[in-house]
Amino acid sequence: MTTLTKNSxxxxxxxxxxxxxxxxxxVASIDKLIDAYLAAGATGVTVLGILGEAPKxxxxxxxxxxxxxxxxxxxxxxxVGVSAPGFAAMRLLTRKAMDAGAAGVMIAPLPSLRTDDQIIGYYHQAIEAIGTDIPFVIQDYPLTLSVQMAPKVIRQIVQAQPSCVMLKHEDWPGLEKISTLRAYEAEGSMRRVSILTGNGGLFLDFEMERGADGAMTGYAFPEMLADVVRLQMEGERDAAHDLFDAHLPLLRYEQQQGVGLAVRKYVLAKRGIIACDAQRKPGSALxxxxxxxxxxxxxRVSRVDPRASFRSA
Structure with a gap:
């Protein structure tokens, strides 16, 4: 069984x-989705997240x-996203997911958490519930969850919980947060964790330059994300930005609150990766x-990246 690590x-x-x-x-579209992700160069995948309509x-x-x-x-x-209002449900899904071969779990803070002590205490209780042997990801998504995690709070969680191996970074603006966390590591006050970024990939080009290890997000062209990550790692800065800039119109359109999932599913359906763009109710539609x-x-994107062309579809 593959295990999630600090170097993922x-x-x-x-x-x-x-x-x-x-x-x-x-289920047939799930299989096609898996094939598409692997063909795009995915090095892993995250399921049952907010984008996955897990609560439904x-x-x-x-x-x-x-x-x-x-x-x-x-x-x-x-x-596997295991965030839940209570720890019993979180523990049950975690254990079943790990038994099924998952590499780790992702835990988001409850939206009701407000103080630093509450956030740190919540993660302590969550890890106590699921077990200290389970590699986990901190999901830092204040735009949706309304929980503000300062870099020092993330550092405290990482230092207090050895099973924390990754941060899903979705703060906005968040470039300075990445730099601060990497500076903590450089000075030795925080051990290394992998940092994968979200927000639809909207800041991936510069997030890689600040020290991110890649992306964990649902943009409808994961192959673009993989190419940008690869080009940045190879030192091809201009090529990475040129490709990223070509996709910016769609990245921006996807980021609209309330319809982002509808846009992504619509594009995935146009690409033939899923059969239709339906959401389980309650849901939005374009x-x-x-x-x-x-x-x-x-x-417009296809003028630079022909993968966005559907003339033959």
Whole structure:
């Protein structure tokens, strides 16, 4: 079984959960999604995250999704989102996911947490509940979760919890946070953890230069993310930025609050990676005007990156 480590790097796409129009999980599309991620150069994957509509799933459905991804990704790591209002549910899903072959779990703070002590205490209790033998990821996503984690708080969690091996960094603006955390490591006041970034990849070009190890996000062209990460690691700065800039119109459009998942599923469906763009209720849907706008943006992106062209579809 692959284990998540402090040196994990590359691109871990956040997988959406494909549904049929009637709300059933589309297992055939899950298999196609796995194939597409592997072809794109993914070095791991994350399932049952916010993008995966995890709260809308039945426990058996969640476990089946984990099993399909762990089987499909083979020796590559699968991270499972286990965030829950209570620790009993978190512990149960964690143990079942790890038994199914997951490499680690991702834990987001409860939105009600406000003080530094509350945040640090929450992670202490969460790790106490799931077990100190489980590698875990801190999800730092204040834009959605409304929990502000200062670098010193992340440092305290990392130092207090040896099983913490990764930070999913989604603060915005967050470039200085990455620099501060890497400076802590350089001075020896914080041990190393992997830093993968989210926010749809909207700042990936510069996040890599600040010390990120890659991306953990759901942008509909994971191969672009993989290329940018690879080019930055190879020192091809201009090439990385040129490719990233070509995708900026779609990255920006995806970042709209409330419709981001709808945009991503629409594009994935156009690419033939999932059968349809349905969300399980309650969910949002793109208007016809919005679909036309996304099509226009894709056409503009395809002028530089032909992978965004659907003329032959």
């Amino acid at each position: 790097s590359g691109v871990f796409p956040i997988a959406p959960t494909p549904f049929h129009p009637d709300g059933r999980v589309d 799933l039945e426990p058996d459905e969640s476990l089946d999704i984990v099993q399909r991804f762990t089987k499909g990704f083979g020796s590559l790591p699968v991270v 208007s016809e005007k919005a679909r036309q706008e996304v099509d226009y943006v894709l056409k």
